[in-house]
Amino acid sequence: MALNLENILLVDDDVHILELLQRHLQTLNYHTYKAVSVKEAIAILQDKTIDLLITDLKMPGVDGLELVKYVSEHFPSMPKLVVTGYPSIDGALEVMKSGVTEYVTKPFTKEELKTAVKKALDSRPKSLSNSQANTVSSTESSGLIGQSDAIKKVIDIINRVKNNKATVFITGESGTGKELVARSIHYSGKFSKAPFIAVNCGAIPENLLESELFGYAKGAFTGAEANRDGFFQAAQQGTIFLDEIGNASLATQARLLRVLQEKEVTRVGSQKVEPVDVRVVAATNVNLKELIAKGTFREDLYYRLTVVEVAVPPLKERKEDIALLANKFLQKYAVEFKDTRMAMAPGVIEALERYDWPGNIRELENVIQRAVIMSDKEVTIADLPDQLKYHIEFPEVEEAFLPLKTVEKEYILKVLQATNNNKSKAAKILQIDRKTLSEKIK
Incomplete structure (x- = not known):
């Protein structure tokens, strides 16, 4: 009789139970794979197409519940049937929450197994909903979304500085949304109709950064055919956001310091001073104090930038x-x-x-x-x-280290056994003379 198309993976540390399950399922025309541990089961899952998982719960090392959680996320459409000799209400609830389709206790009859397997294979994915996201209230400020205490602290600072032009310094890991915080400061306040200019100091070559920030005069360098405004002039009465400020050269830092102190800029190639009315917001994902200690960032500029500090929390x-x-x-x-x-x-x-x-x-x-x-x-x-997806951490197995004499003895005995105690052949394999081998044997 031909086997059914379904492949069933059986997982149990008791080989007798595995054989019993296999016999029952083969008489029902199912094809089976066997594993005596979760680690072996995962190897089979990654290599074979499995239609149903049948696993015990209580196993040494990593238990069956961990395997159920793993399969629920890596193979979400695969039904899971638990067979265990340790039934309990709490245990049943926990495995059902983990996505188990059926739950059978030992000892079981062939008919009980048949019914459970059929129900598991006939099961379909549950209806899907989007209730998780819809039931959560939010706090939102100019694109910043969150209800955590950490983000509420950020929003509180934004509300305190949005209507003045105090210099703001934003810190945080890469990808936390530092520019979004800067935009929130600008667009949520009374200066929102003025320009917001974002500058990535790390993306502009060092020899061009000064002319890009402060503009240049006609004839300042080859190709400068007319006066050109820089980012500071473009942000007049608004906000300039200096991202990755730690990448600015010391020369650029000196000019930035003057802008913050005197509220004026000088174009590259010009002696004329131009007043600017700009709020400066700077950001970095590095520790500027460490750069100060290395001599690559000006300490006086650091204190000018950090009038108000905003620490954007990582997502974790x-x-x-x-x-x-x-x-x-x-x-x-x-x-x-x-x-x-x-x-x-x-x-x-x-x-x-x-x-x-x-x-x-x-x-x-x-x-x-x-x-x-x-x-x-x-x-x-x-x-x-x-x-x-769910991952299983397997406990590390400590390797047993043996004394050198023990290892040497075991290896010599292994070679002698392979050569039928022929000392000449053994000595040749071991690359020692026959006399030395005889002494070691003694």
């Missing part, structure tokens, strides 16, 4: 905001790529909140953008990259 410190941010990006890219609104399947937000986001908001936006492109009507766990 504001995980309460992940659902809000993810939903914002989801709808943004759903409209852009699909011309419609989309939802998130259950479990997606939990996976996003579990991850530490070393790339911060920029990485989260990238993940959601890709997920929207790769999905249909909703984003599911399967649409997320593997690093966001």
